[in-house]
Amino acid sequence: MSQSEIVVEGRNLTIGYQVGKKRTEVHSGLNFQLFRGELTCLLGANGAGKSTLLRTLAASQPSLSGSLKLLGRALSAYSERELSRTIGVVLTDRTQAGGLTVYELVALGRQPYTGFFGRLDNSDKQAVEHALQAVEIVHKARCYMAELSDGERQKVMIAKALVQECPLILLDEPTAFLDVVSRIEIMNLLHRLAIEEERAILLSTHDIEQALVLSDRLWLLSSDAGLECGVTEDMILGNRMDMLFPNHPQIKFDLMHGGFSPEVSGEKSIVLKAADEVLRHWAQNALNRRHYFCLDTYSSPRKWPLLEVQAADRLFYTAENGRTTCYSSFESLLSNM
Known part of the structure; x- marks a missing residue:
């Protein structure tokens, strides 16, 4: 990853609230950078301070x-007009603009350039058309917002941020209300836009699986450890993902498959052999649910039960007494263990 222009930089930053003389610090000593052309995902548990950090970056609170x-x-030092041309914000709230067409709503993003009366000149219209094409929603330009799916509405809100021509776009859980397909589409879209439109894009999300696949960098925020930043793979392989939920030691990050899951209690042990990694993963998933700790080989003189998975319908279970039974499904295997 080539080093790009730094769009945002925080040094020894303290964020929180000041009401009168009462000062409430949420986090202190934060250090970070956001780069042009990169998608960065902000991850953290509820209450970790993600929204406070985003509001601070958006200049909506000091x-x-x-x-x-x-x-x-x-x-x-930025004026409000300068900020509106520099920072685009997409919030998690559902859009309440059903009476506007897609084109009209996106065109509102040109207000920092058109002024109070909002008259669009040719350059403004070109910017709107470009934004609609960039998010692949141009075919819905004359549709009313009320007619769109949640995923399409989110694309429109991203287009509205794009048309502001801001180098920085901040999104607060943009996939929160979306189904699986729409979540993947939006994350793919944001990663592509960061590169093609040369924007620095930061989004908060609980969709960890997609964040690990598509984000160039991660910001991991926790109440205990503060903020840690780095390239996604460095954060994963450096075992930094476990810092996200420090108060839940029973929840562990799976380095192999990139997700969080309950720690296996391991009340029983079994040797597991499988024909490939896919079969092994799902066999282990089934066994872990039944509180089996899976071993690769016989690790002691004691003869553990053995499960050999040759295919999804060829499961050979050898009990401790040495008797082997072939099962044609996990349902039949699990019901007899």
């Missing part, structure tokens, strides 16, 4: 101390 720069300039 930082308490430290340095926060946007394109090399202090964020606090």
